[in-house]
Amino acid sequence: xxxxALEKYRQDTILGDVWKRPxxxxxxxxxxxxxxxxxxxxxxxMAFYLNLALDKDVKPSEISEIITHLAFYSGWANAxxxxxxxxxxxxxxxxxxxxxSAVSRTPLPLNEAAEADRAKRVGDQFGTIFPxxxxxxxxxxxxxxxxxxxxxxxxxxxxxxxxxxxxxQFAQLTGHLNIGMNNGxxxxxxxxxITHLAFYxxxxxxxxxxxxxxxxxxxRPR
Numbered sequence: 550x551x552x553x554a555l556e557k558y559r560q561d562t563i564l565g566d567v568w569k570r571p572x573x574x575x576x577x578x579x580x581x582x583x584x585x586x587x588x589x590x591x592x593x594x595m596a597f598y599l600n601l602a603l604d605k606d607v608k609p610s611e612i613s614e615i616i617t618h619l620a621f622y623s624g625w626a627n628a629x630x631x632x633x634x635x636x637x638x639x640x641x642x643x644x645x646x647x648x649x650s651a652v653s654r655t656p657l658p659l660n661e662a663a664e665a666d667r668a669k670r671v672g673d674q675f676g677t678i679f680p681x682x683x684x685x686x687x688x689x690x691x692x693x694x695x696x697x698x699x700x701x702x703x704x705x706x707x708x709x710x711x712x713x714x715x716x717x718q719f720a721q722l723t724g725h726l727n728i729g730m731n732n733g734x735x736x737x738x739x740x741x742x743i744t745h746l747a748f749y750x751x752x753x754x755x756x757x758x759x760x761x762x763x764x765x766x767x768x769r770p771r
Contacts, residue, residue, distance in 0.1 A: 562748075567748055579607050580611075581708075583607075583612070584615060584707070585711050585714075585715035587616065587627055587631045588715040588716045589750065590627045592633075595634045599612065600638060609639060611700050613699065617650070618700065618705060619631070621689070622708075623716060656693070659692065667691065668687050668691070706728055706734055707742065710734075710739065714746055714755065719758060719761055723761055726739065726761070736766050743759060743762060
């Protein structure tokens with residue numbers, strides 16, 4: 550009734566082609582899409598993609614962790630908007646409370662050497678001027694949030710990279726692409742995720758992300 554060509558692109562190109570490309574699983578595409586929608590606070594289509602994610606084997610506990618994670622990378626208000634939509638989806642699907650990620654669980658093991666290196670670099674650069682941000686980055690993000698076991702580190706990196714691209718935060722992309730590859734994301738998977746995100750975050754954001762990713766790929770050890 551409003552934009553029939555838009556609906557044709559949605560059915561034929563996005564759902565009929567992009568989602569069926571072999572370079573990234575439907576589960577990973579669901580994770581990247583949800584991350585983009587939450588990061589951009591785009592709730593109109595969120596229920597559809599939450600249901601699709603659940604159909605594509607993303608667990609309710611993983612969705613809970615994605616929302617929690619993105620509170621720190623896309624803002625509390627965006628996460629709370631996602632909570633409101635997700636609550637209704639979970640209720641409609643009769644998701645039980647024991648299927649949701651627990652508040653406290655045994656954390657994943659920390660790579661002490663890598664974290665010490667990251668903390669030193671950030672501390673040396675910003676510690677004297679922004680000590681509070683540096684401290685919270687260490688204590689809350691990298692020694693707590695990233696160690697929560699409800700979402701695999703690889704998937705947490707996919708969420709983070711997708712959210713950074715969705716919100717145009719390219720200055721942070723180099724570091725998180727490297728973290729993602731250290732966590733198990735491959736170059737072809739990242740390239741396909743960026744292709745997928747073009748349809749959800751817009752071509753300009755993707756064309757700004759591609760040179761950053763290309764440089765990371767070229768500098769990675771072969």
